[in-house]
Amino acid sequence: MGAKPGPNRRSGCPVSISLEIFGDRWSLLIIRDLMVRGFRTFKEFAAAGEGIATNILADRLQRLKAAGIITEEAEKADRRRVYYRLTEKGIDLAPVLLDLLVWGSRHETADAPCSIVEELAANREQVLAEVRRRWEQRDPTPVLPWLSGSVDGNRSQARKKKLNHTRVS
Amino acid sequence: MGAKPGPNRRSGCPVSISLEIFGDRWSLLIIRDLMVRGFRTFKEFAAAGEGIATNILADRLQRLKAAGIITEEAEKADRRRVYYRLTEKGIDLAPVLLDLLVWGSRHETADAPCSIVEELAANREQVLAEVRRRWEQRDPTPVLPWLSGSVDGNRSQARKKKLNHTRVS
DNA sequence: ACAATGACTTGCAATTTGCAAGTTAGTTTT
């Protein structure tokens, strides 16, 4: 038989396993914020705009840490503060996020400019490489300014153009 | 402001919107079964191996229909029977599923042979084209035999190899 | 010392989920 559910798993299908780990309304948003919005602290996530409850946030951070998707490290300067960061396992979710972005943009009324999302889709590999590069270099600059609720909607164009056309390797 | 939540939406981010539609433990599994296992009826989903409760299944089918991701059509021969089918909006989720498959296979202990998943990942565009072709032609042959719990585990190899190397366009 | 801050807990009420056990409408069997 192809399906030997591991311990506590409903099936051995990788898709099912993935969904058991982050198949909910919040986990991937936290990962998105870590990946492309440069968020690192509890407070930033809590105030991220979608309005996650703090108990749910705390729970999700624990789960993601337990799953090896994020790590936490205390800051020296202010030891109250915990910095969350994606692991490599976490940054490997970039393709999933990109696909969700593209699908949502194509099929739902979202406020991300379609033309720009299509450009990201067309340059998939470069975009993913750039996201990974930022992760490796701990570059916290938001990748997709229009994903941030607090960004001025007008001149984000410049940065994106740059992203798509730099380092085409 | 970049974030104008539409009616009843927590934010305008396409990722968030996507997750509000199918961000749960079951929706994408149903879509997977429609897409690659050739499932079409309520009963097949209910007995799919992961063990979804029938009330949840009924709920998810309604939601997916309401979201325009699946349609249902009654069969003429047996009008009790409802055939579910992905819409184009639904088949457009293929990239997401493929990414989940690849991520789960790489980072978790799943029972899908890694080598084969890596081959799928390497031939991403062809695989997606093949999945779409099957959808267009209503070809119900399971694409990924080892995803089906009820398949004999030994000779599924043949069909997969064929998939990866046919119609390289 | 005292107020402020960051990262969580805790207490509940309100949903949502998971079984198990119906229902209903078409279909086959006798």
Place this chain on the structure above:
DNA sequence: AAAACTAACTTGCAAATTGCAAGTCATTGT
């Protein structure tokens, strides 16, 4: 044509999860 079957759902709860609001608790700034 009545009885038995079957596909696709409902319904009834108990149990788990979620969403708010309101605490803790260990630093830090003043």
